[in-house]
Amino acid sequence: MEQNVFSEHDTTHVSEKKAKLGIKFFFFYLTVYAGFVAIGVLNYELLAIEVFKGINLAVIYGFGLIVLAVLLGVLYNALCNRYEAGTNEKEGNAL
Amino acid sequence: MIYGVSYIALAFFIFFVGLVLGLSFYLARKTKSASNYYAAGGKIHWSVNGIAFAGDYLSAASFLGICGMIAVSGFDGFLYAIGFLAGWVVALFLIAEPFKKLGKYTFTDALNAKFNSRAITLTASISTLIISVFYLIPQMVGAGDLVTPLMGLPHWAGVLFVGIIVIVIVATAGMASTTYVQFLKGGLLIILSTILTVYILKNGFTLTPNQQDKAYHSFITLHPQMMDNKVASVPDWDVLAQVPVKGKEFVQLKKEGIVRWFDLVKEDQHYILKEALSITTDSRGSVLYNGEPQSGGRFYQVGHLNKIVIDGKEVTETGSLGPLEYLSVMDKSMLVRFSNAKFQHEGESVSLYYQHTTSGKDFLLPGLKYKIGKGSSLWSKLDFISLMLALFLGTAALPHILIRYYTVRSSKDARKSTILAIAAIGTFYVLTLYMGLGAAVNGSMDVESSNMAAPLLARAIGAVLFSAISAVAFATILGTVAGLIVAASGAIAHDFMDVYLKKNLSDAEKVKAGKLAAFAVGLLSIFLGMAFKGINVSFLVGWAFAIAASANLPAILFLLFWKKTSAKAIAYSIVVGIVSSLAIILTSPTMWDRYGLDPAGAIHQLENPALISFPLAVLTIYICSRLYPRKELV
Structure with a gap:
């Protein structure tokens, strides 16, 4: 089984940058996710408030968490690609 | 529930299962021979791989369980969907790339990459085995539920049927569970679910959700004469008994020789009797459904609205609705759910399903299963937090998901x-969310098992869609069960016997040990699948997530992000995670009910253990790393 194809240009520096970015994104999502749980436990009535076209906050927040996960994933991928492309360019210039 | 065999549905089902499995294996074999994908490291396009990931993840728990729980408990079922997806965020942002860089191919090997510790091998293999078994239980329960309406077999026969097929597949050839198999299943599941959702929105809401071949059962309401808060008489019926059960009053009536049960309810200062569905079992074991033998067919699918409000006006049906409008109308309407009460009466075991009117507003809020609003207790709030924690942290720690990152x-x-x-x-x-809500209001609920909500909703549309959806769900279960059994047997044969016990088995012996282990795990899963009949499969998967989050995730995160983590600390934290989560699960109210005890008398009222077991495991790994520092640094 081949295992190193994926890391062709993945330097330690880029790995660290990607890991840091991942941690930041994780904590951002965790905060939004924890917000939903906190509202449920501490101020349940808030979830019943209609926020958009007759739909309550609970449903909108739920859909929002799903959409946010996808959007953050796309953004994370774009930034990681940029880091990796930057490394490739530098390597190319050095050559 | 009484199910008759539908031969048309059965024929389509066998055709679809054959098609899905046959095509999957054909493509899988072609892929292997053409590009040697697995060994050469990839000609598979990332988009195929992505859908394959989804196919791998969307097991019975997602399709059968979440739809079923939404149909029964409304938004609380959707909590599982939110949590299951959020778990992928942890996997993507924290685990995927650094874990892959460890350069190993199984969870145990990866965890042990820096240490070569026997303690880690032992504990990680036990953890893999336990999580796999807990993940297997809901798959088997779902399999039994699925086969029942198709073949008219009892639940246990369905579990046995699937168990035997999978054991044969695994023990003879091994499961060629490749990317294309999962791709096909994942893709089909999403396409079929979209068709089902379009159907739900196109039909909108109606007070009489008749299905193609039969009219929706019209539930009777009677007006009794009362005396001292007791039912004295009911026109045209003989009053046999009135039984108080946990604050409810159930009344047994008889008409034309048939005995039925009703729920006594006070509405607008008047008492009324609402028809309940009953299953009674006498001391000789003979069972009556609504007072008649099974052949009478008097046990019905349920789920309907009793008030539809659109633009402030009450209507009998809405016609087609948009996705947002559907949720908005649901929020303003009232629906009838069914709750269960069990009691003994004159030597008979009685299981009653009585009507429970719930506002759409409450149905679209958390709280029907996990009480966090009105009437909530500290326990129920903690339970909610614990569930959300387990779902968030569990995905990234499931061994069979972690392994996929290496493919x-x-x-x-x-x-x-x-x-x-x-x-x-x-x-x-x-x-x-739409499939679950659609099942709740379109007479697609089997009161005995919520897991069949989505397939029964498909049956309302027609035999072909029902068969196709059942076949894809069945193929999904076969694939997942086979994969889990292989993973569990690998933990026993490879990690435990070969690596830990250092048995130095020959290749032939390794294969034999693996097959024997697969056979044993298969038998265990058949037994557990039968024992957990009737419990929602998502709820059961929640336990697997909680154990994974407690036993594996602290070990993975500390290994990846804290250089002082030691081998002993990893092993201890896995043990603490497993023991504490199992202890809480085995003493939970649901298990108390399984033991035949009163759930209210359970040692604690926590259904989900992660809130306690995850911090305990984190604390263990931190303290033990301080107490027993890693030798490599000395």
Whole structure:
């Protein structure tokens, strides 16, 4: 089984940058996710408030968490690609 | 529930299962021979891999369980969808790339990459085995539920049927569970769910959700004469008994020789009797459904609205609705759910399903299963937090999900596939909300098992869609069960016997040990599948997530992000995670009910253990790393 194809240009520096970015994104999502749980436990009535076209906050927040996960994933991928492309360019210039 | 065999549905089902499995294996074999994908490291396009991820993840728990729980408990079922998806965020942002860089191919090997510790091998293999078994239980329960309406077999026969097929597959050839198998299943599941959702929105709401071949059962309401808060008489019926059960009053009536049960309810200062569905079992074991033998067919699918409000006006049906409008109308309407009460009466075991009117507003809020609003207790709030924690942290710690990160070609493709998987799984979970709500109001509920909500909803449309959906769900279960059994047997044969016990088995002996282990795990899963009949499969999967989050995730995170983590600390934290989560699960109210005891008398009222077991495991790994520092640093 081949295992190193994926890391062709993945330097330690880029790995660290990607890991840091991942941690930041994780904590951002965790905060939004924890917000939903906190509202449920501490101020349940808030979830019943209609926020958009007759739909309550609970449903909108739920859909929002799903959409946010996808959007953050796309953004994370774009930034990681940029880091990796930057490394490739530098390597190319050095050559 | 009484199910008759539908030969048309059965024929289509066998055709679809054959088609899905046959095509999957054909493509899988072709892939292997053409590009040697697994060994050569990848000609598979990242988009195929992404849908394959989704196929791998969307097991019976997602399709059968979430739809079923939404149909029964409304938004509380959707909590599982939110949590299951959020778990992928942890996997993508924290685990995927650094874990892959450890360069190993199984969870145990990866965890042990820096240490070569026997203690880690032992504890990680036990953890893999336990999580796999807990993940297997809901798959088997779902399999039994699925086969029942198709073949008219009892639940246990369905579990046995699936168990035997999978054991044969695994023990003879091994499961060629490749990317294309999962791709096909994942893709079909999303397409079929979209068709089902379009049907639900096109039909909108109606007070009389008749199905193609039969009219929806019209539930009787009677007006009794009362005396001292007791039912004295009911026109045209003989009053036999009035039984108080946990604050409710159930009344037994008789007409034309048939005995029926009713729920006594006070509405607008007047008492009324609402028809209940009953299953009575006498001391000789003979069972009556609504007072008649099974052949009478008097046990019905349920789920309907009793008030529809659109633009402030009450209507009998809405016609087609948009996705947002559907939720808005639901929020303003009233629906009838069914609750269960069990009691003994004159030597008979009685299981009653009585009507429970719930506002759409409450149905679209958390709280029907996990009480966090009115009438909530500290326990129920803690339970809610614990569930959300387990779902968030569990995905990234499931051994069979972690392994998938090693089957992709490059880190870039891995990321792209994971993001596509998140999008596909997210889309599917949005659809589950509509499928669950659709089942709740379209007479598609089997009161004995919530797991059949989505397939029964498909049956309302027609035999072909029902068969196709059942076949895809069945193929999904076969694939997942086979994969889990292989993983569990690998933990026993490879990790425990070969690596830990250092048995130095020959290749032939390794294969034999693996097959024997697969056979034993298969038998265990058949037994557990029968024992847990009737419990929602998502709820059961929640336990697997909680154990994974407690036993594996602290070990993975500390290994990846804290250089002082020691081998002993990893082993101890896995043990603490497993023991504490199992202890809480085995003493939970649900298990108390399984033991035949009163759930209210359970040692504690926590259904989900992660809130306690995860911090305990984190604390253990931190303290033990301080107490027993890693030798490599000395």
